[in-house]
Amino acid sequence: MELFQGLSPVALADTMLCARTHELRAETRIFYQGDRAGRAYALIEGGVRISQSGSDGEQVVIRFVAPGEMFGTVALFTDRRYPAEAVTLTQSVALSWSEADMSELMTRYPRIAINLVGILGRRLQEVQERFREIATQSVERRIAHALLRLAEKAGESTGQGTEIDFPLTRKHVAEMSGTTLYTVSRILTRWEKSGWIVTSNQRVTLRDFSRVMRIAEDGVD
Amino acid sequence: MELFQGLSPVALADTMLCARTHELRAETRIFYQGDRAGRAYALIEGGVRISQSGSDGEQVVIRFVAPGEMFGTVALFTDRRYPAEAVTLTQSVALSWSEADMSELMTRYPRIAINLVGILGRRLQEVQERFREIATQSVERRIAHALLRLAEKAGESTGQGTEIDFPLTRKHVAEMSGTTLYTVSRILTRWEKSGWIVTSNQRVTLRDFSRVMRIAEDGVD
DNA sequence: CGTCGGTTTGAATATACTCAAAGCCCGTGG
DNA sequence: CCACGGGCTTTGAGTATATTCAAACCGACG
Numbered sequence: 001m002e003l004f005q006g007l008s009p010v011a012l013a014d015t016m017l018c019a020r021t022h023e024l025r026a027e028t029r030i031f032y033q034g035d036r037a038g039r040a041y042a043l044i045e046g047g048v049r050i051s052q053s054g055s056d057g058e059q060v061v062i063r064f065v066a067p068g069e070m071f072g073t074v075a076l077f078t079d080r081r082y083p084a085e086a087v088t089l090t091q092s093v094a095l096s097w098s099e100a101d102m103s104e105l106m107t108r109y110p111r112i113a114i115n116l117v118g119i120l121g122r123r124l125q126e127v128q129e130r131f132r133e134i135a136t137q138s139v140e141r142r143i144a145h146a147l148l149r150l151a152e153k154a155g156e157s158t159g160q161g162t163e164i165d166f167p168l169t170r171k172h173v174a175e176m177s178g179t180t181l182y183t184v185s186r187i188l189t190r191w192e193k194s195g196w197i198v199t200s201n202q203r204v205t206l207r208d209f210s211r212v213m214r215i216a217e218d219g220v221d
Numbered sequence: 222m223e224l225f226q227g228l229s230p231v232a233l234a235d236t237m238l239c240a241r242t243h244e245l246r247a248e249t250r251i252f253y254q255g256d257r258a259g260r261a262y263a264l265i266e267g268g269v270r271i272s273q274s275g276s277d278g279e280q281v282v283i284r285f286v287a288p289g290e291m292f293g294t295v296a297l298f299t300d301r302r303y304p305a306e307a308v309t310l311t312q313s314v315a316l317s318w319s320e321a322d323m324s325e326l327m328t329r330y331p332r333i334a335i336n337l338v339g340i341l342g343r344r345l346q347e348v349q350e351r352f353r354e355i356a357t358q359s360v361e362r363r364i365a366h367a368l369l370r371l372a373e374k375a376g377e378s379t380g381q382g383t384e385i386d387f388p389l390t391r392k393h394v395a396e397m398s399g400t401t402l403y404t405v406s407r408i409l410t411r412w413e414k415s416g417w418i419v420t421s422n423q424r425v426t427l428r429d430f431s432r433v434m435r436i437a438e439d440g441v442d
Numbered sequence: 443c444g445t446c447g448g449t450t451t452g453a454a455t456a457t458a459c460t461c462a463a464a465g466c467c468c469g470t471g472g
Numbered sequence: 473c474c475a476c477g478g479g480c481t482t483t484g485a486g487t488a489t490a491t492t493c494a495a496a497c498c499g500a501c502g
Contacts, residue, residue, distance in 0.1 A: 052349060055438065058357035062349055074342040077335075083346050110331035113338060114298075120341040121295040125304050127348045128273060128283055134355050135399030136279035139458065170481065178356030183458060185481055201467080202480085217276065360490065390448065404490060406450060422500085423448085443502105450497070457491085465482070472475085 001042060003070055003115050011109045018101040022094045030072070030086040030094070037075030037082050039096040043067050046092025047154065047166040051175065052084040061175040063123075064089070064166070066153045070119065076102060089166045134178045142177040143187055144216035147197075151206055160198060160205050167202035222263060224291055224336050232330045239322040243315045251293070251307040251315070258296030258303050260317040264288050267313025268375065268387040272396065273305040282396040284344075285310070285387070287374045291340065297323060310387045355399045363398040364408055365437035368418075372427055381419060381426050388423040 004015055020039075024030065030041065033053060048065040062084050065071045075082045076099050097105070106113045133142055147164070155162040170181040170188070177184070188204075191197045196212055198205045206212055225236055241260075245251065251262065254274060269286040283305050286292045296303045297320050318326070327333045354363055368385070376383040391402040391409070398405070409425075412418045417433055419426045427433055 052353050054353055054357060058353070060353045060356045062352075074345055077339045078342040078346060083349065106335065107331065110328065110334060113331060113334040114327065117334060117337050117341065118298045120338065120345060121299040124295055124341060124345050124348065125299060127345065127352060128304065131283075131348060131352050131355065131399075132273050132275055132279070132281045134352065135281045135396075136275060169479090175356075178352075180459060181481085182460080182483090186458095186483080189482070391450095392448085401491060402449085403451090403492080406448095407490095410450070445500105445502090447500095448498085451495090453492105453494095455490105455492075457489090459488075460486085462485095463483090465480105467480085468478095470476085470478105472473100 001068055002119055003042070003073075003112060005115055006111050007109055011111075014108075015097075015105055018105075019095040019097055022096060024088045024092045024094065026088055026090050026092075028088045028092075030088065031082050033082055033085045035082045037072065037080050037099070039098055040073040040076055040102050041071050041086070042095045043069055043071065044093040044095060046094075047089035048092065048094075049087050049089055049172065050084050051087070059175055060178070061172055062127075064150065064153065072096075073102075073116070074120065139177065139179045139183055140187055141216055142179070143173060143184060144212050146173060146176045147204060147206060147212060148216055150204075151209070155206075158205065161207040162209060163203060163205040165203070168204055169202060222289055223340055224263070224333060226336055227332050228330055235329070236318075236326055239326075240316040240318055243317060245309045245313045245315065247309055247311050247313075249309045249313075251309065252303050254303055254306045256303045258293065258301050258320070260319055261294040261297055261323050262292050262307070263316045264290055264292065265314040265316060267315075268310035269313065269315075270308050270310055270393065271305045272308070280396055281399070282393055283348075285371060285374060293317075294323075294337070295341065360398065360400045360404055361408055362437055363400070364394060364405060365433050367394060367397045368425060368427060368433060369437055371425075372430070376427075379426065382428040383430060384424060384426040386424070389425055390423060 004012060007015070019042075022030075022041075024046070030048065031037075043065050045067055047067075048071060050062040050065060050071060051059050052062050053059045065086075071086055072082060080099075106116075130145075133145055137145075150164045150168070151162050154165050156165045157163075170184045173188075174181045174184045188197065188199060191212075192199060196206070196208045196215075198207055225233060228236070240263075243251075243262075245267070251269065252258075264286050266288050268288075269292060271283040271286060271292060272280050273283050274280045286307075292307055293303060301320075327337075351366075354366055358366075371385045371389070372383050375386050377386045378384075391405045394409075395402045395405045409418065409420060412433075413420060417427070417429045417436075419428055
């Protein structure tokens with residue numbers, strides 16, 4: 001839990017005291033886009049998808065949250081409305097803090113604020129990179145990047161290769177990489193036929209990691 | 222200067238003590254992408270363009286910096302390398318702080334860290350929105366959004382309408398909206414013929430603000 | 443007056459989208 | 473245990489949108 005790194009045991013006890021625990025089943029909406037932002041969350045177990053939709057309903061996936069990461073935190077410090085919605089991918093466990101408690105904690109233990117700056121900084125850099133990619137690269141490269149990021153975040157090493165260990169539809173991959181589910185299907189099918197990846201039951205396994213990296217970097221296929 | 226908002230006069234004096242002043246002519250590179258990040262900057266006067274380039278040279282404009290904003294700050298708190306380059310658009314004045322001084326200030330006056338969280342949070346939300354736009358909207362709408370954002374940030378109200386008061390090439394607009402300079406040229410020419418905007422000498426003036434907003438929102442033209 | 447950076451415009455083309463339809467897999471309920 | 477239904481995926485055909493490349497143009501500035 002990066003946010004609370006470097007805190008004293010006492011401070012940690014303090015933060016845990018005012019945390020609330022949530023046990024959530026798969027496909028549960030934790031908050032809606034536009035909701036008044038009341039709580040900040042930390043994922044303990046499972047997976048969460050954060051998506052943003054525009055006025056006419058087009059959605060994009062902002063990110064996937066893996067255990068150990070925070071979500072819904074930024075809104076507390078900006079306009080107090082969640083700018084996106086959060087939905088569990090699988091059965092999950094999360095902790096949450098109220099706005100008041102979180103502010104209190106941050107002023108009492110400034111280290112938390114500093115940690116948060118680092119976290120937000122890294123997320124900012126990641127979105128900026130994704131922005132550059134979508135602005136300049138072919139769909140194929142973007143899809144490769146998307147899978148690599150997911151593998152980095154939630155990759156389980158199996159006998160077959162690296163498995164991304166939460167359920168992933170073509171639609172979600174499309175919404176991550178700024179394309180359509182049809183194009184994703186065509187490309188993943190091609191990769192699967194070539195043996196670089198395996199997909200089954202909404203799980204994707206990268207069999208030839210370095211090959212996917214080559215696609216991401218050179219656009220070679 | 223949002224970063225130092227809410228500080229006591231003493232604290233402010235402290236921060237100014239360790240600031241360095243830079244007077245820069247137009248088109249000066251302040252730092253390169255990949256440079257070891259040594260200093261955080263605040264723009265006092267002028268304008269700065271932050272662009273990121275990929276391995277094969279494709280560039281995008283991450284943002285334009287207007288007076289009162291910080292830049293080059295995030296890198297100090299992440300991997301210590303600037304993730305983008307900064308170039309002045311016009312003659313400019315900036316302040317800067319060393320990494321050591323900035324850390325020192327932030328621990329002495331935690332309010333600075335909290336302010337920074339707010340700043341980064343808002344920037345994060347903006348990039349995420351731009352990401353959604355580029356992922357889901359037509360080029361025309363994206364260009365409209367780009368101009369509106371610039372007008373918001375650096376709009377001067379003139380007799381003709383709202384003028385974006387720094388120099389802006391077709392190329393830069395293209396790099397903001399994820400398209401080519403040719404497409405930007407075609408679209409801006411069309412808008413100009415219709416009378417929604419005026420461009421001259423790398424300055425863009427929005428004559429019919431609400432019309433441009435309609436394009437941004439509906440894609441109607 | 444010439445040059446250089448930026449802009450416009452045309453024609454040809456590619457890339458990825460749209461829409462439609464069929465197929466597959468999985469879990470459910472009979 | 474098998475059949476059914478629903479969600480997800482695949483695939484094809486046709487097409488739009490925006491890109492690419494080439495060339496001419498414009499205008500500011502030395």
